[in-house]
Amino acid sequence: MANYLLEIGLEEMPAHLVSAASAQLEKRVADFLAEKRVKFDTIVKYATPRRLAVLVKGLSDASEAVDxxxxxxxxxxxxxxxxxxxxxxxxxxxxxxxxxxxxxxxxxxxxxxxxxSGVPTSEILTAIGDDVIAKMQFSTYMKWANNSFLFVRPIQWLVSLLDDETVSFKLLDVTSNAITRGHRFLYDEPIVLKDALDYEAALNTAFVIADSAARKTLIETQIAEIASTNSWDIYLEPGLLEEVNNLVEYPTAFVGDFEAKYLDVPEEVLVTSMREHQRYFEVRDLSGNLQNHFISVRNGNAEHIENVAKGNQKVLVARLEDAEFFWREDQKLKISDLVEKLKKVTFHEKIGSVYEHMGRVKIIAKKLRDHAMLPLAFDDKLDRAADIYKFDLLTGMVGEFDELQGIMGEKYALLAGEDAAVATSIREHYMPTSADGDLPETEIGAVLAVADKLDTILSFFTVGLIPSGSNDPYALRRATAGILRIIDNQKWAISLETIINELYSLRLNGFKYDRRDDVISFINGRVAKMLSGIARRDIIDAVLATESLDVARLTENAQALDHKTDEADFKTSVENLSRVFNLASKLDAAPVIDETQFENAYEKVLFDANQALVLTDNVVENVEKLFDLSTPISNFFDNTMVMTDNSVIKYNRLSLLSDIASKASKIADFTLINTK
Structure with missing residues (x-):
């Protein structure tokens, strides 16, 4: 059994691409070996900003012979x-x-x-450049020199080592060998590897910790020691920690300071400056109070670390000076003046201004309030929030730190004397900001968030800016998922389709929505994804066919039906109801049931059972009641010719089936459920 090392040496990659690229290389190598029928035990992956590598352990000497x-x-x-x-x-x-x-x-x-016959592994691996490296895919590519070849960053060197033998291949003008490189600034000499297993240890001596997990653990340990020494509480936000880890090859954590006067600026601004702009970790005391210190991680050793800290402090202070200035100047502005200026701020060139967007959102918010039957007590607050909620876009702070949209709006609104609920909704209307982000906690914030996102979706669809494939530049999928999560979280029993239909009948501030069917189909697709972990896909399709877009009810319907799939009567009940649906569709007039036209007892039994069926808010009970109809339905079909030549009798029987189908369709379209 052999061991094989593959390393791709690069110019520094963007930190957010490193982890994904490392995982991709590992998978592509594993798939390549499986395709070539080469067995192996494990793959260990390595990644730093300037290298991607895998060590394949327990590699067979040749591919498996097959007949x-x-x-x-x-x-x-x-x-x-x-x-x-x-x-x-x-x-x-x-x-x-x-x-x-x-x-x-x-x-x-x-x-x-x-x-x-089997092929020697050393021969197979010569194709790894073309079959693995050249086929890697990235969200960002670079082209260099006169080459047509694209990669995440220019390739500087390649290592391809099977035990102690080089497996040679070439990409562009780079030929693989057994020579790797250490830290860019701390180790100038080339590193000649004698064996594939020497890789990690050899790099450690050259100030490179190639194992991402080990490097992250070292960062955590260093920062924990700093926190313990100073009695500080330092939160290592996972996303920031991952990014910092992918910025360095040899980490050394250090402390920086800034003047205490900047603590008068809202801490959200300070934290944003440190985290988002400088990749620093903020420092708090053990009571959770923000301190005038920060933690950063150097890509190097501790030599001259004091100078590094001073340099980082200067960069941060420049940001904080700007923040302090904007904080002071923004408080001189009037909300009414900023809202008026929004008339000249473009929401989208094909749609109109932000001010016009807010006007439509106000109307949608009122409809949502009515359909959700929310208390009228907060009408004035909701109206006020809808009138002003985008004003902070024109503040200096948000202009400099766009991540603070809504957050600064809440703070400035409170300073201006706005109601606390109005101020909170200004912050909450952006929620959720990610797939699993926090949701609005207040009803006003939830209504405003849904209304804002709904107008965005409807207006962008109207002008043809519709997501296609993976392309979604205006994040309409995320907006739709946010709407669904908020409605589900608030337990609003509302039909989005009904609300959308009402909006399409209006002309809002001179703007009329279009492409209704595309919007409904798009939202259905998001609902299906939301329900994917709850029920089978055929059941999801069946409940979506009810055309209500009541998220809470659709979820309950899908869960109730999915829970029945393992029961003995599921197949028979669904098939009987499906037959009812199919025949009911043949009725070409309004259903009218005349009991005097019944010709056998089975019609009367089914009629009585259907009359006794009253659907309630209890979805589980509703499904049970529908499935209880299975026996009278089955007896009816066994003993009754529905499509008889007598048109009056046929019409009466189809009317009876249509009435049953009408009730059942509130749960699902049973013809779409697979019973095979």
Whole structure:
């Protein structure tokens, strides 16, 4: 068993691409070896800003030999009229490396029994450059020199080492060898690897910790020691820690300071300056109070660390000076003046201004309030929030720190004397800011968030800016998912489709929505994704066909039906209800049931059972009641000809089935549920 090292040396990659690129390389190497039938035990991956590597352990010396049976031409075309082998059979035989006489007839077809010998692993690995590295995909590419080849960053060196032997391949003008490189600034000498297993240890001596997990643990340990020494509480936000880890090859954590006067600026601004702009960790005391210190991580050792700290302090203070200035100046502005200026701020050139967007959102918010039957007590607050909630876009602070949209709006609104609920909704209307981000806690914030996102979706669809494939530049999928999560979290029993239909009948501030069907289909797709972990896909499709877009009810319907799938009566009940749906669709007039037209007792029994069926808010009970109809439905079909030649009797029977289908369709379209 052998060990194989593959390393791709690069110019520094963006930190957010490192982890994904490392995982991709690991998978592509594993798939490549599996495809070539080369067995191995494990793959260890390594990644730093300037290298991606894998160490394949327990690699077999050669690919596995296999015997294959390949299907060839049929017996009908295998020979010509004179009994000679046809050109088709001769061509197939040549392609398989056998003669026609070697073929075996099985049934109506000829087969070739083919032995494929193993190939030395060292020979197979020569293709890893073209078959693995060159096929890697990234969200960001670079092209360098006169090459047409694209990669995440220019390739500087390649290591390809099978135990102690170089496996040579070439990409552009770079040929693989056994020479890697250490830290860019701390180790100038080339590192000649004698064996694949020497990789990690050799790099450690050259100030490179290639193991991402080990490097992250070292950062955590260093910062924990600083926190313990100073009695500080330092939160290592996971996303920031991952990013910092992917910025360094040899981490050294250190402390920086800034003047205490900057603590008068809202801490959200300070934290944003440190985290988002400088990649620093903020420092708090053990009571949770923000301190005038920060933690950063150097890509290097502790030599001259004091100078590094001073340099970082200067950069941060420059940001804080700006923040302090904007904080002071913004407080001189009037909300009414900023809202007026929003008339000249473009929401989108094809749609109109932010001010016009807010006007539409105000109308949508009122509709949401009515449909959700929320208390009228907060009408004035909701109206006020809708009138001003985007004003902070024109503040200096948000202009400098766009991550603080809404957050600064809440703070400035409170300083201006706005109601606390109004101020909170200004912050909450951006929620959720990510797939699993926090949701609005207040009803006003939830209504404003949904209304804002809904107008964004409807207006962008109207002008044809519709997501396609993976392309979604305006984050409309995220906005839709946010709407659904908020509605579900608030337990609003509302039909989005009904609200959307009402909006499409209006002209809002001169703007009329279009492409309704596209919008409904788009939202249905997001609902289906939301329900994907709750029920089978066919059940999800069936409940979505109810055309209500009541998120809470759709969820309950899907759960209730999915829980029934393992029960003995599920198949029969669904098939009977499905038959009801199919026949009911043949009714071409309004249903009217006349009991005097019943010709047998089974019609009357089904009619009485249907009359007794009253759907309530209890979805589980509703499904049980529908499934209880299965026996009278089955007896009815066994003893009754629905599509009789007597048009009056046929109409009456179809009316009865239509009434049942009408009730059942509030749960699902049972014809879409798979019972096989």
């Amino acid at each position: 294959e049976e390949v299907k060839g031409p049929s017996e009908k075309i295998a020979k010509d009229a004179d009994g000679n082998w046809s050109k088709a059979i001769q061509g197939f035989s040549r392609g398989q490396g056998v003669t026609p006489d070697d073929l075996v007839l099985k049934g109506d077809y000829y087969y070739a029994n083919k032995h494929i």
